[in-house]
Amino acid sequence: MTTANQTAIAKYKNSFLKEVEANVEEGHWVRMCMQCGVCAGSCPLGNAWAHPPQELFMMIRAGKREEVLASDSMWMCTSCYNCIVRCPRKLPITHIMHGLANYAHRLGIAPKGQPTRETATLFWNNLIKKGRVNELTFSLALYFKDGFVQGIKNALNMQAVGLGLVKARRLNPMEILGGHGVKDQAGFKAMIEKARQIEDRKKGFAK
Amino acid sequence: MSASIATSQTILVVGGGISGMTAALEAAECGKQVILAEKLPTLGGRTALLYRYFPKMCHPTCGLEINLKRLKGNPKLRVMTMTEVAAVSGSRGDYTVTLKVKPRYVTEACTACGDCGNAVSAEIPNPANYGLDRIKAAYLPHGMAYPQRYVIDPTIVGTPEGEKAKAACKAGAVDLAMQEETVELKVGSVVWATGWRPYDAAKIQPYGYGRIPNVVTSLEFERMADPHGPTSGRLLRADGKEAKNVAFIQCAGSRDENHLRHCSRICCMASLKQTHYVREACGEEGKSTIYYIDIRAIDRFEDFYQSVQNDPTVTFVKSKVARIAFNEQTGNPVLHGVDTEGYKRYATEHDLVVLAVGMEPEVTGVKLPEDIVLDSSNFIEGSKSGGMFGAGSAASPLDVNRSVQSATAASLKAIQVIHKTASTEAA
Numbered sequence: 233m234t235t236a237n238q239t240a241i242a243k244y245k246n247s248f249l250k251e252v253e254a255n256v257e258e259g260h261w262v263r264m265c266m267q268c269g270v271c272a273g274s275c276p277l278g279n280a281w282a283h284p285p286q287e288l289f290m291m292i293r294a295g296k297r298e299e300v301l302a303s304d305s306m307w308m309c310t311s312c313y314n315c316i317v318r319c320p321r322k323l324p325i326t327h328i329m330h331g332l333a334n335y336a337h338r339l340g341i342a343p344k345g346q347p348t349r350e351t352a353t354l355f356w357n358n359l360i361k362k363g364r365v366n367e368l369t370f371s372l373a374l375y376f377k378d379g380f381v382q383g384i385k386n387a388l389n390m391q392a393v394g395l396g397l398v399k400a401r402r403l404n405p406m407e408i409l410g411g412h413g414v415k416d417q418a419g420f421k422a423m424i425e426k427a428r429q430i431e432d433r434k435k436g437f438a439k
Numbered sequence: 440m441s442a443s444i445a446t447s448q449t450i451l452v453v454g455g456g457i458s459g460m461t462a463a464l465e466a467a468e469c470g471k472q473v474i475l476a477e478k479l480p481t482l483g484g485r486t487a488l489l490y491r492y493f494p495k496m497c498h499p500t501c502g503l504e505i506n507l508k509r510l511k512g513n514p515k516l517r518v519m520t521m522t523e524v525a526a527v528s529g530s531r532g533d534y535t536v537t538l539k540v541k542p543r544y545v546t547e548a549c550t551a552c553g554d555c556g557n558a559v560s561a562e563i564p565n566p567a568n569y570g571l572d573r574i575k576a577a578y579l580p581h582g583m584a585y586p587q588r589y590v591i592d593p594t595i596v597g598t599p600e601g602e603k604a605k606a607a608c609k610a611g612a613v614d615l616a617m618q619e620e621t622v623e624l625k626v627g628s629v630v631w632a633t634g635w636r637p638y639d640a641a642k643i644q645p646y647g648y649g650r651i652p653n654v655v656t657s658l659e660f661e662r663m664a665d666p667h668g669p670t671s672g673r674l675l676r677a678d679g680k681e682a683k684n685v686a687f688i689q690c691a692g693s694r695d696e697n698h699l700r701h702c703s704r705i706c707c708m709a710s711l712k713q714t715h716y717v718r719e720a721c722g723e724e725g726k727s728t729i730y731y732i733d734i735r736a737i738d739r740f741e742d743f744y745q746s747v748q749n750d751p752t753v754t755f756v757k758s759k760v761a762r763i764a765f766n767e768q769t770g771n772p773v774l775h776g777v778d779t780e781g782y783k784r785y786a787t788e789h790d791l792v793v794l795a796v797g798m799e800p801e802v803t804g805v806k807l808p809e810d811i812v813l814d815s816s817n818f819i820e821g822s823k824s825g826g827m828f829g830a831g832s833a834a835s836p837l838d839v840n841r842s843v844q845s846a847t848a849a850s851l852k853a854i855q856v857i858h859k860t861a862s863t864e865a866a
Contacts, residue, residue, distance in 0.1 A: 268690070268732045272777035273761020274645070278784060287782045318645065318761070320695035
């Protein structure tokens with residue numbers, strides 16, 4: 233069985249830029265970058281990035297597929313939008329970063345254990361169960377993502393905050409039993425399914 | 440000569456900088472009647488405020504002097520200073536223009552002796568030095584000013600200071616009762632040589648111009664290097680320290696969708712030229728660093744670029760600076776960014792930062808006649824009826840050399856309009 237990644241490699245052969253333009257959100261902007269470096273210099277988390285945005289764009293154009301998609305750089309973006317505001321060519325850099333991260337994730341080659349990726353996955357899986365985020369089960373899933381012992385430690389560390397939230401009636405302990413959801417569960421599931429079909433078609437994942 | 444000479448065979452040239460002077464002279468020397476209208480009290484425009492030209496590093500006084508000599512000896516050319524175009528109506532070959540002439544408060548009897556300037560004590564920011572220093576409110580715009588007549592600033596008219604200037608004038612040239620005049624003229628063609636202005640550097644928020652000390656524009660730096668400038672040609676910061684380690688930031692406003700869309704073309708060469716000023720002032724101790732996206736030394740200027748590259752005191756950093764911070768202890772601006780050659784982050788201190796600001800058409804924000812066609816950056820492309828033309832940096836971001844070429848071309852087009860008008864009238 234071929235994976236989505238192998239299919240993409242076969243389809244686009246040596247042109248990673250074309251692949252990005254076709255499948256990554258706002259990817260058609262990548263060729264507009266003039267390598268001035270303002271995005272990299274304006275990024276408040278710039279120190280945490282192995283490759284700043286301008287370097288990622290250059291790597292895409294140079295066809296460095298593995299290095300880009302397996303990189304954790306675009307996962308560092310906190311959506312502050314400083315780069316978009318300052319880019320002299322008005323590239324939607326924040327959106328391209330999220331687009332790259334999403335594409336790498338769907339191909340299954342995004343870095344494993346990357347905290348942003350794991351948190352986002354847990355959040356999504358929690359949300360689509362009932363159409364509402366169950367804050368209690370989401371927090372617990374987050375605490376226990378690195379194993380049982382670490383989970384207990386995390387839970388104990390956050391105990392005071394949790395109790396405070398319960399007292400302030402911001403967190404309902406009864407949510408552990410399944411929690412609340414949207415009224416029309418069947419309609420919600422159908423809507424998510426349709427959205428997924430549309431997205432798969434747009435991004436080249438449709439069968 | 441008076442306004443009555445103007446006919447539909449007259450050419451009006453708007454703007455008395457290097458382009459306007461050239462266009463007016465070329466047409467007048469071909470035997471056409473020309474009126475040259477300049478908004479300021481003197482001809483010469485921004486060219487007169489440069490210290491040196493690239494690539495030959497000669498002084499603008501030389502070129503201006505030749506043009507002024509041609510101009511003084513030509514009876515076909517009439518110069519009107521302190522004059523702005525208020526309205527243009529009509530079409531190709533038959534325009535009616537309304538000119539507003541502001542009072543200079545000094546008549547043609549002025550001998551430029553300077554007694555009025557000595558008599559008054561009020562001061563105004565010096566327009567010839569971009570307000571970096573102050574001059575007396577009765578002043579000669581600059582050494583190369585034409586006409587060589589003093590100007591009384593309107594702020595002292597009606598005050599005892601104005602009376603002092605009037606009393607001091609032995610030639611009786613001060614007339615404080617002068618009023619603004621409106622003149623209506625018939626012309627066949629109009630050449631718009633309205634020139635450019637530096638993009639407002641304060642709008643480039645991360646560079647802190649106006650907030651962070653020792654961040655100046657390339658035009659201010661030009662004045663600092665000039666012996667007639669505010670620092671008498673020494674590269675001194677506001678705190679009196681000599682600037683030896685100077686940074687130049689390219690594309691300050693240009694090639695930026697948030698500011699000016701176009702490449703201003705001159706700024707790379709201007710900064711390369713200005714590294715010569717640093718070397719001239721500080722010798723081997725001087726240090727120039729050029730932060731750039733890519734150096735656009737167009738045409739034969741590549742030689743000049745290479746000679747600067749070979750200068751060991753000059754460093755090139757391929758990066759557009761992201762922001763400027765300030766070191767309170769040293770008073771130095773600190774440049775932050777990421778180098779495109781290696782993607783290394785830097786935070787580098789310099790004594791002085793020069794922003795190579797872009798060119799914006801001087802007419803940006805001005806309501807022009809309906810007939811005028813502008814491009815997406817407000818440069819003048821021409822007119823719908825084909826009777827008006829842009830010249831020099833009003834038409835495109837150009838250096839002095841290319842402005843002169845552009846002005847000559849515009850002049851020739853205006854002459855053709857006049858010829859066509861004349862042949863129709865004869866028939």
